[in-house]
Amino acid sequence: MCQPPAVALSLTLSVLAESPTASAALVVPHSPVGEHTDLAAVREFARHCDVVTFDHEHVPADVLAALEADGIPLHPSPAALVHAQxxxxxxxxxxELGLPCPRWAQARTAQEVEEFAAQVGWxxxxxxxxxxYDGKGVQVCRSLAEVEPWLSGVGEAGLVDGLLLEEAVDFTRELAVMVARSPSGQAAAWPVAQTVQTDGVCTEVLVPAPDLxxxxxxxxxEGALRIAGELGVTGVMAMELFEVAGPSGAGTADGSAGSAYLVNELAMRPHNSGHWTIxxxxxxxxxxxxxxxxDLPLGDPSTRAPWTVMGNVLGGEHPDLYPTYRHLMARDPGLKIHLYGKGVRPGRKLGHVTVFGGDGSAGSLAELRERARHAADYLQGVIDE
Amino acid sequence: MCQPPAVALSLTLSVLAESPTASAALVVPHSPVGEHTDLAAVREFARHCDVVTFDHEHVPADVLAALEADGIPLHPSPAALVHAQxxxxxxxxxxELGLPCPRWAQARTAQEVEEFAAQVGWxxxxxxxxxxYDGKGVQVCRSLAEVEPWLSGVGEAGLVDGLLLEEAVDFTRELAVMVARSPSGQAAAWPVAQTVQTDGVCTEVLVPAPDLxxxxxxxxxEGALRIAGELGVTGVMAMELFEVAGPSGAGTADGSAGSAYLVNELAMRPHNSGHWTIxxxxxxxxxxxxxxxxDLPLGDPSTRAPWTVMGNVLGGEHPDLYPTYRHLMARDPGLKIHLYGKGVRPGRKLGHVTVFGGDGSAGSLAELRERARHAADYLQGVIDE
Structure with a gap:
């Protein structure tokens, strides 16, 4: 999805692709195949680039360190990226920065888990x-027995430093703030979005977050911009957050109407909760x-319509989305369809749809949500009319 | 510029490119190099395509006929395309269709030229x-002496059937209508645009045409849709027209306020006067x-803002546009810059800029025009601040 603006701005992208049929490789002429964990492949790729950036957080620290030592400009820098990794x-x-977070602890043992649960409650x-990612590597546990399988994995991949325990936040809804920051320190923010999750996966994004x-x-x-600045983030950053009733513990994020936010996750790249911006x-x-x-001057992040609604398209019944999108195009000429050229697997994010419009009335937002939901469900095969 | 929507819709483009550094070849992975006049090259290219379309009108009739005989789906068809060629x-x-045209004649001899001039006046x-294209192959002639060099070329390339003579229309302004038509016969039209020409080259497009x-x-x-239907056009078609005072000769195109239109040119492809639509x-x-x-269902051609203004960027002083666009991005964060990856040659269309907004007031349109004009002039090197 970086290729369309790169075409417009006459910037040449290269992609280190996991396979010749990776989504990005299908649309970017220079897409050598290689693993992001293979230092030699990454290094050979990077030496042809003016700037290297990332579309996921999984490039290992030693690979990043080697590129940095080679003098390759990495954005975001490894020092910033570690907070998303x-x-x-x-x-x-x-x-440390005093930003509002759920209560949390690091744990390696059953005793540490029990101490944390005694403090915040099961x-x-x-x-x-x-x-x-996408709800993987996260579990709500109701008892120590449910945590035991995690504890047996401590020390292994993903758990080398133990587990992260967090209180189960009784949130009103989930929100997301997308910001961008350049190496020169210029920053820009899009309006706060509401994200709707189903089974831990984002299914819908509403912009701006209604009645916020x-x-x-x-x-x-302000919190997201402060994080981007303090951490030295370059590029786009997503801050996922919980809206909660009442003032937050940290006391820095209170809304006047008795609501507050807690930071859930950070991502340092274009993020699903920002796909509506296209x-x-x-x-x-x-x-x-x-x-x-x-480090080019940033563009205007203003919205183009009172409401924008994005619906994610997850893999479902249809092995081929083409016949279904033909139907949707006929049904809704204003629907913007984005498919990623991926093979269909149940639950896999295959694309998204966007609708926009409205005059600010709730009825109008409801109509947009219904259009997006219908289109996503139809593409997924959840409905057939 | 077809690549961004192809990416979104997960359609795979292939381009028969005139060189490996052609604009389209820079951004489309499958871009074999070949001449559009070389039947073998075109044929080899076309047999891998589900549908073949065109980004200019210059593919020779015998090449088109051969592809058609091969059973390759061509859109637009050669029978339609000939009217743009x-x-x-x-x-x-x-x-024949009764559409309003300037008075015209076909001429091969000085006598025929003089007869036509006697009828419409020099x-x-x-x-x-x-x-x-772009004003090439067109000349306003004030006397037979100025037509003589043309007459000596009759029978040669471009003039095999002689000259086309037209009255010099005393137009109020130039307009353009963009429409699209699918093989199933579905059609859609964008609002009428005003085009501003400088030295025969379009420099500015205003949408909708102000005070029309x-x-x-x-x-x-209606005229453009009728042409598209009668000629069997498939794909996008541009109808360039003159707005003239008083009723037209054909009497079919009168505005209520005593204005009328005459058809100037047709193009059967995405056209410069429609770049604003991006x-x-x-x-x-x-x-x-x-x-x-x-033959997919057509999309909604509605405008997204009360006014959209496009300015063409022509080759000028700057051999490299990159340093200049950095300045423009800083000056105008809402400016949309589109560069085509072409080498700079004086007068060559290298890109365009688009701005949008306004509440319908003339002042607001004037501001948008000033922003677009400044950006285009700055990129061209006409101004340096």
Missing amino acids: DKLAMRRRLT PIVVKAPRGG DEDLAVAAV DGSVTSQFEQHLRAVL | DKLAMRRRLT PIVVKAPRGG DEDLAVAAV DGSVTSQFEQHLRAVL
Whole structure:
């Protein structure tokens, strides 16, 4: 999805692709095949690049360190990226900065788990500090017995530093703030979005977050910009957060109407909660990411319509989406369909749809949500009419 | 510019490119090099395609006929495309259909030129029926002496059937209507645009055409849709037209306020006068062209802002546009910059810029025009601040 703005700005992308049929390799002419864990492959790739950036967080620290030692400009830098790679590092740093987080602890033993649960109460959320995504590497545990399998994995991949334990937050809803920051320190933020998760996977994004308290919106954007600045983030960063009733523990993020936020996760790349920007913002997150990592001036992040709604398309019944999208195009000429050229696997994110419009009335937002939901469900094969 | 919507819709483009550094070849992975006049090259290319379409009008009739005989789906078809390739064929057909055209004649001899000039008065417009673009192959002639060099070329390339003579229309302004039509016959039209030409080259496009008489707008769009239907056009078609005071000769295209239109040129492909649609319409002309040639349902051609203004960027002083666009990005974060990856040559179309916004007031349109003009002039090196 970086290729369209790269085409417009006449920037040449190269992709180190996991296979010749990877989504990005299908649309970017220079896409050598190689593993992001293979230092020799990454190094050979990187020496042809003016700037290297990432579309996931899983490049190992030793590979990043070697590139940095080679003098390759990496955006975001490894020192910033570690906070998106390692949830323990993120929690530690955000707590130092006084940003509102769920209560958390690092644990390697049953005793440490029990001590934390005694403090916050069961259930607790257990997370693998490294390697998780889309709800993988996360489990709500109601008893020590449910944590035991995790404890037996401590020391292994993703759990080398133990487990991250978090209180199970009684949130009102989930929100996301997308910001961008350039090496020169220029920053820009899109409006706060509401994200709707189903089984731990984001299924819907509403922009702007409906009925969001204005002070809370300001506090959340300020928080995200502060994180980006303090951590030295370059490129686009997503801050996923919980909206909770009442003031937050840290006291820095209160909304005037008695709501507050807690930071859930960080991602340092264009993120699913920002896909709406392709059709809904003057500058998409993909264009902004390119501008930011190249230290070009950032673009206007304003919305282009009162409401934008994105629905994720997950793999379902249809092995081929083409016949279904033909139907949707006929049904809804204003629907923007984005497919990623991936093979269909149940639950896999295969694409997204976006609709926009509205005059600010709730009815209008409801119509947009219904259009997006219908389109996503139809593409997935959940419905057939 | 078809690559971004192809990426979104997960359609695989292939381009028969004139060189490995052609604009399209830089951004489309499968871009074999070959000449559009080389039947063997075109044939080898086309047999891997589900549908073949065109980004210019210059593929020779014998090449098209051979592909058609091979059973390759061509959109637009050669039978339709000839009206964009051959201005005499176009004038003949539109006149048969009763569509309003400038008075015209075919001429091979000085006597025929003088007879036509006696009828419409000097100056007259002399056109090469084939091969012209961007003001090339067109000359306003004030006397027979100025037509003589044309007459000596009759029978040669572009002039095999003689000259096309047209009256020099005393137009109020130039307009353009972009429409799309699919093989199933579905059609869609964008709002009428005003095009501003400088030295025969389009420099600015305003959408919608300001202060356009509503009846004239309807008549022009109806005319373009009728042409697309009667000629069997598939894909996107541009109808360039003149707005003139008073009723037209054909009497079919009158606006209520005493204005009328005359058809100037046709193009059967995404066209410069529709580049504004990338940022200014729900469905861009490039997405619509892909949908149309694949016989997919067409997208919504609505505008996304009260005003959209596009400025063409022509080659000028700067050999490298990159340092200049950095400045423009800083100056105007809402400016959408599109560069085509072409080497700079004076007068060559290297890219375009688009701005949008406004609340319908003339002041606001003036501001948008100033922003687009500044950006285009700065990129061209006409101004340096």
